[in-house]
Amino acid sequence: LAKTTQPISMDSYEGQEVNITCSHNNIATNDYITWYQQFPSQGPRFIIQGYKTKVTNEVASLFIPADRKSSTLSLPRVSLSDTAVYYCLVGDSRGSSASKIIFGSGTRLSIRP
Amino acid sequence: GAGVSQSPSNKVTEKGKDVELRCDPISGHTALYWYRQSLGQGLEFLIYFQGNSAPDKSGLPSDRFSAERTGGSVSTLTIQRTQQEDSAVYLCASSTTGLALRRSADTQYFGPGTRLTVL
Numbered sequence: 001l002a003k004t005t006q007p008i009s010m011d012s013y014e015g016q017e018v019n020i021t022c023s024h025n026n027i028a029t030n031d032y033i034t035w036y037q038q039f040p041s042q043g044p045r046f047i048i049q050g051y052k053t054k055v056t057n058e059v060a061s062l063f064i065p066a067d068r069k070s071s072t073l074s075l076p077r078v079s080l081s082d083t084a085v086y087y088c089l090v091g092d093s094r095g096s097s098a099s100k101i102i103f104g105s106g107t108r109l110s111i112r113p
Numbered sequence: 114g115a116g117v118s119q120s121p122s123n124k125v126t127e128k129g130k131d132v133e134l135r136c137d138p139i140s141g142h143t144a145l146y147w148y149r150q151s152l153g154q155g156l157e158f159l160i161y162f163q164g165n166s167a168p169d170k171s172g173l174p175s176d177r178f179s180a181e182r183t184g185g186s187v188s189t190l191t192i193q194r195t196q197q198e199d200s201a202v203y204l205c206a207s208s209t210t211g212l213a214l215r216r217s218a219d220t221q222y223f224g225p226g227t228r229l230t231v232l
Contacts, residue, residue, distance in 0.1 A: 043223025
């Protein structure tokens with residue numbers, strides 16, 4: 001099971017771009033990288049997932065270098081409502097031998113006015 | 114469609130009592146996870162069910178904790194002889210995995226959680 005390392009906390013201001021990097025040195029060939037967001041008193045929710053290079057959706061972008069040993073979640077023009085905990089997960093649940101994917105401690109992002 | 118539901122939403126119990134927490138996953142989801150989250154902390158994995166396979170219980174903190182999943186759907190997490198350190202939010206998540214997802218790994222859908230307080 002690939003272990004992930006993220007910063008414990010980050011601060012930024014409204015309107016800024018925020019980049020959160022996750023290290024996963026032991027990522028396996030079949031592993032995907034998934035990011036979740038958790039607001040207080042709620043369960044985590046899916047943000048974005050990728051395997052390599054760059055993935056973009058309406059919420060965020062995910063940058064994955066060629067060696068895939070790290071990934072960066074990019075949140076454009078953050079607002080106060082982006083204050084949350086962000087989790088990076090690495091794993092592969094495809095196929096009949098699917099294994100669990102585990103959450104780490106996450107990055108607590110605080111956005112200031 | 115309906116998401117993951119959990120009941121009760123809040124549970125207050127006395128030390129030493131047994132509690133049962135219920136999770137109704139999204140229909141058709143083969144995988145089910147239980148997590149525990151203490152105040153201000155990350156998610157602590159407890160147990161994982163995948164289809165008809167034997168559950169992965171590697172995260173259960175003690176033998177006071179057990180879980181079952183009947184008919185591959187509803188799951189119950191049981192905590193016997195509760196202790197004050199068991200106080201936390203217990204989250205359940207379900208996902209669909211398997212050969213249908215050939216291009217990506219599963220996405221976990223979380224329930225609202227059960228807040229357990231042991232007095």
